[in-house]
Amino acid sequence: MSSGRAPDSAADEVRAALGPTLQRFGPDYWREQDAARTFPTAFFDAIGEAGYFGTFIPEAYGGADAGARVASVLVEEINRAGGDAATVNAQMSICRTLVLHGTEEQKKRYLPGVASGDVRFLTVAATEPDSGANMDELASTARRDGDGWVLNANKVLISLAEHTRLMILLARAEEGTTLFLLDLDEVGDQVEMHPIDLVAHRMTSSLFIDELRVPDSRRIGPAGTGLACLMRGFVIRRVLAASEAIGNARFLLDQSIEYAKTRKTFGQLIGVNQGIQYPLVQAYARVEAADMIRWDVLDRVDGGQDAVVRSAMAKVLASEAAWETTRAALTTFGGWGLASEYHVERKLREGTVYVFNNLLMNLIADRGLGLPKK
Numbered sequence: 001m002s003s004g005r006a007p008d009s010a011a012d013e014v015r016a017a018l019g020p021t022l023q024r025f026g027p028d029y030w031r032e033q034d035a036a037r038t039f040p041t042a043f044f045d046a047i048g049e050a051g052y053f054g055t056f057i058p059e060a061y062g063g064a065d066a067g068a069r070v071a072s073v074l075v076e077e078i079n080r081a082g083g084d085a086a087t088v089n090a091q092m093s094i095c096r097t098l099v100l101h102g103t104e105e106q107k108k109r110y111l112p113g114v115a116s117g118d119v120r121f122l123t124v125a126a127t128e129p130d131s132g133a134n135m136d137e138l139a140s141t142a143r144r145d146g147d148g149w150v151l152n153a154n155k156v157l158i159s160l161a162e163h164t165r166l167m168i169l170l171a172r173a174e175e176g177t178t179l180f181l182l183d184l185d186e187v188g189d190q191v192e193m194h195p196i197d198l199v200a201h202r203m204t205s206s207l208f209i210d211e212l213r214v215p216d217s218r219r220i221g222p223a224g225t226g227l228a229c230l231m232r233g234f235v236i237r238r239v240l241a242a243s244e245a246i247g248n249a250r251f252l253l254d255q256s257i258e259y260a261k262t263r264k265t266f267g268q269l270i271g272v273n274q275g276i277q278y279p280l281v282q283a284y285a286r287v288e289a290a291d292m293i294r295w296d297v298l299d300r301v302d303g304g305q306d307a308v309v310r311s312a313m314a315k316v317l318a319s320e321a322a323w324e325t326t327r328a329a330l331t332t333f334g335g336w337g338l339a340s341e342y343h344v345e346r347k348l349r350e351g352t353v354y355v356f357n358n359l360l361m362n363l364i365a366d367r368g369l370g371l372p373k374k
Helices: 009-024 027-036 041-049 066-081 085-093 097-102 105-114 184-190 226-262 272-303 307-336 344-352 360-366
Strands: 121-127 141-143 148-159 166-173 177-181 193-195 204-215
Touching: 009 041, 027 085, 027 193, 041 085, 041 166, 066 085, 066 226, 066 272, 085 097, 085 121, 085 226, 097 105, 097 121, 097 226, 105 184, 121 148, 148 166, 148 344, 177 184, 184 193, 184 344, 204 344, 226 272, 226 307, 226 344, 272 307, 307 360
Parallel strands: 121 166, 141 166
Antiparallel strands: 141 148, 148 204, 166 177, 193 204
16 A cells, blocks of 8 residues: 655655664554553653654754654654554644744754754643643633743543653733643652553553643743643644554555455455455545645645644544544454454554544534535
8 A cells, every 4th residue: 555645855855764764663562552551751752862852942942843744754754653652643733823923942952852852742731621632621720920820621531741851831821811831850849640541552541630830931832822832733743644544544555455455254365355355445444535735735844834724624534534444444353353463453442532522523613615604
């Protein structure tokens, strides 16, 4: 099966350079990490040593400023090889908010370490128990106190919180939503965390902050602009999530095609059966279609054009295509698809995180179609 569009030499160079690392950290490594529920430290460090965490960081702060195409190919290829690019996606993309809206002091202090991977910047704490991702209902507060702020927050379903050093916290100030950069090496003992046991992406927590005082130098962007600052970075997060989903889908297609070519039942290869072929054909077509809009978004992002609606469309289409591919893989493998040795069940669990698209559908209805909002 094809590897999708390779629009420039940079994408090809990423694929070639990643080869040895992806062979070293193959599907069995990820199965072991999943079973142990541990952070993939060795893999994360290898990606950091290769310089990829600086993809969106300017060279002045130790980054490569390589652009969205490179980041997209990177996370796709990790998942295409049977891995899980969630930690890489987070480290590359969350820091973009700091690049765009942080102070010079914040950027000089932290971005070089983020680019090298020595400083983990993996977490945005926004979702809350009573409002979900509806930021109009945000209950976490930021109260001015002299030359600083006092923060109170209760956040849920926060990915990688126990494994990060830096965290962006979204809270409501008198001026409106406001972002704060928390260094958990400094204030971690005042941030209470509780792991949440999920079927996949198990490094997820709820967190509580009670009367945490931080200096104004921890604010990112002007007070009252937190949600707007955060949303600018979400375009990248969405297209990289789409890239991860496409990588997962292509991994499952590769595995399913190989299995269908070698597995025999009733004296013949299962791949001759239309009941096996047609679901794979449908999935393949949808993945290729999602890939086309993914590259359109990347062209827009690297060209400095607006991609808010298109990035939402890419994420919706890619996640749904990957979900259909997972179902086709389960049809192909039958009961063996639920055995850990074939990795299908792991990708089934990992893929569930991509298909919660209601907020993106609302965004497309509003910004893309001009339909009325509630």
